[in-house]
Amino acid sequence: MNKFSIADLEQRINDRAKASPEQSYTRKLLDKGATQCAKKFGEEAVEAVIAASTEDRERVVAEAADVFYHLLVMLHARGVSLAEVEALLETRTKKSGLEEKASRPAE
Numbered sequence: 001m002n003k004f005s006i007a008d009l010e011q012r013i014n015d016r017a018k019a020s021p022e023q024s025y026t027r028k029l030l031d032k033g034a035t036q037c038a039k040k041f042g043e044e045a046v047e048a049v050i051a052a053s054t055e056d057r058e059r060v061v062a063e064a065a066d067v068f069y070h071l072l073v074m075l076h077a078r079g080v081s082l083a084e085v086e087a088l089l090e091t092r093t094k095k096s097g098l099e100e101k102a103s104r105p106a107e
């Protein structure tokens with residue numbers, strides 16, 4: 001049995017982005033633009049934080065799933081692929097987390 005992956009989710013988002021807004025929630029989100037997709041991602045992230053702080057495990061899992069979905073929709077809206085994010089993450093694994101964080105430009 002194959003397991004569903006984040007890459008599978010990205011492909012589903014790419015496929016649904018081609019559908020009409022009457023048939024696809026993803027298309028509706030994308031039609032609102034990258035800024036609205038980012039805001040929706042932020043709302044979902046906050047809901048995940050609240051769930052992790054105050055709710056049961058099942059709710060945390062559900063909110064985490066929403067975060068993954070909305071993150072990938074936001075990335076799609078900005079033309080960023082999961083492969084690009086994975087490539088950056090791979091470069092970060094070549095040093096410790098503390099070294100990697102110290103190498104970033106000051107914010």
